[in-house]
Structure formats: structure tokens, C-alpha cells
Amino acid sequence: DAAKYRDELNEIAPHCLLKCASDATTLGIRVQVRSVYIEGRSQPSKRQYFYAYRIRITNNSNRPVQLLRRHWIITDANGKTENVWGIGVIGEQPVILPNTGFEYSSACPLSTSSGRMEGDFEMKHIDKVGSRTFNVAIAPFSLSTFGDGNDAF
Numbered sequence: 559d560a561a562k563y564r565d566e567l568n569e570i571a572p573h574c575l576l577k578c579a580s581d582a583t584t585l586g587i588r589v590q591v592r593s594v595y596i597e598g599r600s601q602p603s604k605r606q607y608f609y610a611y612r613i614r615i616t617n618n619s620n621r622p623v624q625l626l627r628r629h630w631i632i633t634d635a636n637g638k639t640e641n642v643w644g645i646g647v648i649g650e651q652p653v654i655l656p657n658t659g660f661e662y663s664s665a666c667p668l669s670t671s672s673g674r675m676e677g678d679f680e681m682k683h684i685d686k687v688g689s690r691t692f693n694v695a696i697a698p699f700s701l702s703t704f705g706d707g708n709d710a711f
Contacts, residue, residue, distance in 0.1 A: 586619030
């Protein structure tokens with residue numbers, strides 16, 4: 559469902575407005591995340607809060623990688639945790655060459671006014687047949703109606 563919001567999110571939540579930083583590097587793959595509360599899509603009276611996030615993946619290694627799968631751990635303010643697994647991101651399994659990056663936007667609904675997300679991407683080096691997959695950490699980031707005042711990437 560989140561993929562259908564991609565173009566709309568770029569209009570209503572441009573990356574310069576996103577807050578709540580997350581930054582982690584695993585085996586030379588850097589994952590940065592910014593999130594923002596989308597008031598216009600939320601209905602607090604119905605306990606529906608909508609958050610957009612933008613992810614930048616930068617390959618600082620000397621080997622090309624492909625993002626195969628994602629795993630999210632989404633926790634609301636009541637401590638309820640949901641694990642979400644899926645193939646690729648936004649319908650893609652991008653190849654990220656050395657010293658290049660890939661960015662995408664997606665969204666997450668919550669039933670509380672705050673929460674957090676974290677997880678990992680399963681990736682594979684694609685320059686050698688038989689390479690094993692490895693997990694790249696996505697450091698925790700907050701989903702908050704207040705934001706944290708950080709600047710964009």
C-alpha cells in the first residue's frame with residue numbers, strides 16, 4: 559500500500575521537511591532515515607496517525623549490492639510491536655553501485671501519536687556468483703507528531 563503514496567509523499571512531505579534522524583552503517587552501506595507526521599492524512603479522533611519517511615541508502619563500499627528484502631519492527635506508544643517483512647522496497651530490488659545511492663519515500667500508519675521504527679535490509683554483493691546475503695541495519699527512528707527539529711540530510 560505504501561508504494562502508491564510515493565509520488566504524493568514527495569509533494570506533501572518533501573525531504574527538506576522531514577525530521578527525526580536515523581543513521582547507521584553496516585559493511586560500508588549507510589542507511590539514513592527522516593520521518594514526518596502527515597497531519598492531513600491523520601485522524602486523531604479515530605486513533606489514526608500517518609507518518610511518512612524518506613530513506614537514503616549510500617553504498618560506500620567498493621562492491622555493488624542489491625537490496626533483496628526489508629524487515630521493519632514498528633512499535634507504537636503502547637509498546638505494541640509489529641514485524642513487517644517484504645521483498646525489496648516500493649516494488650523494487652535496487653542495485654546500488656559503489657559510491658552511489660538510492661532514495662525512496664514510504665509511509666506508516668499508527669494507532670498512537672508516537673512510536674518508532676527500526677529494522678534491516680537484506681542485501682547481496684552482486685559482483686561474485688554465490689555471494690552470501692547480509693543484513694544492513696536501519697537504526698531506530700521516531701514517529702512523532704512533534705518531530706525533533708533536525709535538518710534534512
